Amino acid sequence: QVQLVESGGGLVQPGGSLRLSCAASGFTLNYYYIGWFRQAPGKEREGVLCIRRNNSSTYYADSMKGRVTISRDNAKNTVYLQMNSLKPEDTAVYYCAARLWACATSHAAYTYWGQGTQVTVSS
Numbered sequence: 732q733v734q735l736v737e738s739g740g741g742l743v744q745p746g747g748s749l750r751l752s753c754a755a756s757g758f759t760l761n762y763y764y765i766g767w768f769r770q771a772p773g774k775e776r777e778g779v780l781c782i783r784r785n786n787s788s789t790y791y792a793d794s795m796k797g798r799v800t801i802s803r804d805n806a807k808n809t810v811y812l813q814m815n816s817l818k819p820e821d822t823a824v825y826y827c828a829a830r831l832w833a834c835a836t837s838h839a840a841y842t843y844w845g846q847g848t849q850v851t852v853s854s
Contacts, residue, residue: 733757733843737827740848743817751812751848753827758843761805764834766791766841767812769823769850779825781834782810789834794820817852824849 739751753765766781769792778791782801790796800813810827825848828841835841 735827735829735843735845737825737845737848740825740850742851742853744854745818745852747817747852748813748815749817749850751814751825751827751850753810753812753845755808755829758829760808760810760829761803763829763831763843765801765803765810766828766830766834766838767799767801768826768828768838769821770826770847771823774823776826776838778836778838779812783834791836814850817850819852822850822852 734756736754743749764781764783767779768776769779770776779795780788780790780801782788782803786803788801798816802811827845829843830841
């Protein structure tokens, strides 16, 4: 079965850190461009950043530049999102998504999606 599964979300205090995981099954993740997106209640889904097949990355959310990094572990068929200095406004469901040809800003451009993992930043 073709599947992406996110994990690692939870409750964290402002200024804290989380590492989210995106594990693939049914396909080889390193063939794909992988994007991370987030969606807060009542808001549009927005791109956070994307990792390319050569492991370079593009930031989409200006508010998270310098606080998030993306990495890939091909042996584990997994992509990670490291988030530091978290703020209450980072609270959202975070999704990973995959497509074959390029990083893209729009979530509609991605083929495969995970179920999402909740990140809550609160005191």
